[in-house]
Amino acid sequence: MPHGKPGQAGSFTLGPASGDVNTAYRYRLTSGSFDSGWSAYKPGATATIAPVPPTSGTMVLFAEAKDNYAAGAANSVEFVVKEGDGPVARWNFAETSGAALDTSTTDQSLRDNAALAGGAVRTDRGRRGEVTVTRATETTPAVKSTDSGLKLNGTTDYAVTSGPVIDTRASYTVAAWVRMDVPTRNATVFGQKGVNRSPFYLGYEHTSKKWSFREVNTDAAVGTPFSYQRVESKRPAVPMVWTHLAGVFDAVNNTISLYVNGELQGTTPFTTAWAATGPLQIGRVHWSSVYSDYFPGVIDEAAVWQEALTDTQVAEESELIDAHAVPSVELVTAWTPAGAQGTTLRDTVSGYGSDLALSSGASLADDELVLNGTTGAGTTAGPVVDDSGSFTVTTQAVVDAAKILSKPDGYKAQILGQRTATGSSWSLWFEKTGTRQEPELDENGDRIVDENGNPRTTPVPVGRWHFGRLTADGTGASVESMEEALMDTETRLTGVYNARHRTIQLYLTSDQQASDGIAYTAQVGTGELAVGKGYLGSWANFLPGRLSDIRLWAGALSDSKQVSDVVGT
Template identity: 45%
Template sequence: MAAAALTLPATTAYATSTGPDGPPSEHASDRAGAAVAQGAEEADNTAPLFPRVTLAAPYTDCLTNDCRAAGGPGVAAKFTFAPNEADTDIVSYRYHLSSDPTWSSVTGTTATVTRTPQRSGFYRLEVQAVDKIGRAGASTELNFKVAAGEAAIGRWHFDEASGAALDSGTEAGTARHHATLAGGATRDDRGRRGVRTHDSEGAPLPSPATDRGLTLDGSSGYATTNGPVVDTRESYTLSAWVHPDTLGGTDRTVLAQDGGFRLSYDAAQGTWTLRPSLPAGVGHRTLMAEQPATPKVWTHLTAVYDAPADETRLYVNGRLQATGTAPGTGAADGPLQFGRAPSDGSPTEYTDYFDGSIDEVAVWQRALTDTEIADEARLILNGGHNAVELVADWSADGATGTTLTDTTSGYDARLTLSGGATLDGETLVLDGVDGAATADGPLVDGTGSFTVSTEVTLDGASVSTWDVGRIGQVVSRHAADGSAWGLWYEAAGMETVLDPDTFEEKLVPVGLWRFGRLNADGTYTAVDSDEVARTDEPVRLTGVYDAQDGTIELYIGDTGNGSALPVTNAPGLGEFTVGATTDGDTRTQHLPARIKDIRVWAGAVASSQQISEVTGD
């Protein structure tokens, strides 16, 4: 296909087109306006005119009634910039693609640049010529549409009531590869998509649907297809959600195809690995994730083989962890294994059985882009809902004693009370001195998306004696680097208000709710509540960490407070603490409050509507 050339006449008028969410209203060559006559004689005394922009195949410039999708994610778009015919002193260009965060520059009277779209959809390129005295001129805009990449050739939800796990891959013309469960392999209600209330189009379901997942016993359980799914001689991508019940000193395989690859946990390294199977005589080249693997949490794994680049890539929770070069393998004629791997040197013996849950497995016969991988890790159900799986749910209703048991989520997490923490049959009561409740483990992967919510009634009399800046933790999780994420209250002083009952002035404590990351040195990155924290009445607090955007949000009730704030989260195996935070063997920042319930989800809720649905408020 020939390149699509765009030449604009000299003009000082310019009509912009619509953005990347829709096609332009007119072809770029129709935007000249009526000022052509002043072009050539004024060119030396004015800023540069519209540059000429050429878009190379396979993409074409959108016309008013013709905006054809071409290429795809990962398929480069090539642009050539040239001066307007009336300009003679152009030395460089400024340009901005709608998917880029900032403008870029390139030198030369003419110049060629390449950009690689990460997603399908509409894109807009804006280009300005720059003359020798540094003046940037009028903008030429060009719109083009990127086609969707090839869909998954295999996808398994493991949500059937019984029988084989059905392959719901959608790529046209591909065979279905259903997977047979065997040994200690079952399905349970610990599916990563959680409880779904809406379909893929956003319409409410007749009744909530609880997702199911594949559960393996670590000794004999697995699932397998009848034959190979991926052609390992070509580019491919593997994706899976995993929730290991145990890791420790035993290797655990997530996905493997004999003669092709093994995506697994390496006990010696303590992390996730990708090992391509290589021809005889060639040593194994293993990619190892930078961060350690965490047991008892949901983690998203992606492995990519990029054949043209001779490169393998390993991602954890949608973020690149390791890159390496690897030669292509021969045709892998073994079936796709879920939860086990063939023993080295024996195609009939298997090892490294996975202990825990595997869910939402997908494979593509292409290398996904980084952005597509991040989208897959986000697990979007529809425009207003992301998949969130409840991994802890503690209600104090009817509870007494020193242990609060989660009987709802299916993950059997337990809170153990200590110090001045008690249960009164309705709430968890914290004295603000040494009262706390703790659960083993972090509950969620610190580098993955999560949501935490609780209803808390702050003791106004107790916090009225606090110094400015004192912190009381509602919930927290200590990280490996000494920081902690959590919801907390911070005192800001006292203020005089009029008592509506007595019409007399009184002093009341003033403070803020915060959600974020508290660093080991006392600094923090947090979203603040818009209004001062209310005392002596219940308040619903919800914190959301979106690992793909790298942002945190705070909701009071179902209302977002402040703006989403960038933050870098950290992995960690520290305990989950209610009413305090843990620093080594010491608990600090105790909170005087009554807490009615505490819930934690793997995944970031997508909207205030979804918060109302999952919390029931």
């Protein structure tokens, strides 16, 4: 039977088998490691251990023993961990009007609904994107709807509960998806009102330009001394993209922690928790007896737990799994050349409105973006997605065989990528690996021969598709297509970065190109998102070819089926 919960230590006893004299033990859980090393005990004695499960479900405890000479017997046992208590409140902002309903419970008396105030509205650009209400069957199509989020203007808008949601003296976690407009001051996602201030602040600090989670040591009146502890993000906050934030107060260990896109940013001591008995504020904070730090942008999937979530639980929350057990994705860019003209390719589909500016050598013709391979490209101000979080990118690509033939072996033609200071945060590209001689054929498919009767041949370029990091020195990791790329043939390419597992995957149409995802360390993009060229200290790696249907999503598609369902062919 399941017992305990994630983050709660269990109890196991290790001991020697009959006739053995053990002097030390070590253990690990499931996919963990023996990081703690050997713990010595009186020879022959038993050892009581207290492993802490990071998540619910079936876990495996692996234990090893050693005697005076060397490591000896090993054993393992399965045990089942109960789920945690779940959020005490969750707001999806999926209603058509009125208050945001607390969806953590169906008991009306226990719901902490949040009233929209100050001009706050819902937007149809929620983080879950296109939501599948009912899956397709053999006889009926899928029923879908568009997700919504809480849109705030940064000056007066907010949402508020009628009373306190959590006891701020006990362990708790607050988390939400946010898409922040370009900020001009501090911006707060969550705070719970005290008499004079909130004990915690999850949001953005303009001085450091980073996300932060702060805790104040007392509900100090104006003019009364106070202090606070903070944890900041490792990297500057990226505006205009979807980012998952979570703040955790652990009352057992007296610490606070900040997570960005499911990744722990840091932990610091905090020992002076106090009770804030006022309403929970979403999109603003109570500070020095006034409300301030109004959030500019969209907040969605906001949730609060009366427990300190583990690293694994926060990472699971950041995946945003839907009712059908697949990750939710939100389309944030869609460039479709069909019917477009001029030197700007506009996004008229996603609702986020990024424009792709075309350079000389790039043109819109025959429903495609045509690139000459020397100067032609398109750029837009980036990042379009938060590179440290999960995302999916796709396009239909054609490589011009005649033009790529003149490029040297090893030439990497970038199809689409996000620039950093020295290379790419991520990129789809074609790499020429060589040439081969193929027979020339006439209109009937018969081989052509020369005047001596020898078969005539022609050089043909050879190469493969890649998704990963394009770098000048070739050190970037990538997934390579299993088969050679077909020249002059339209190919659907889809790249996926999974932030939780830190892996990348490449799909041709919906065919997965690596048996498992390739390990990948994300680098946040700092410059333009480029189509048809790559940045390696300077712009180069131009693509000779044609592109159509360029799309990017916040969120990682999980497998071939979801790629087929969402991306298409």
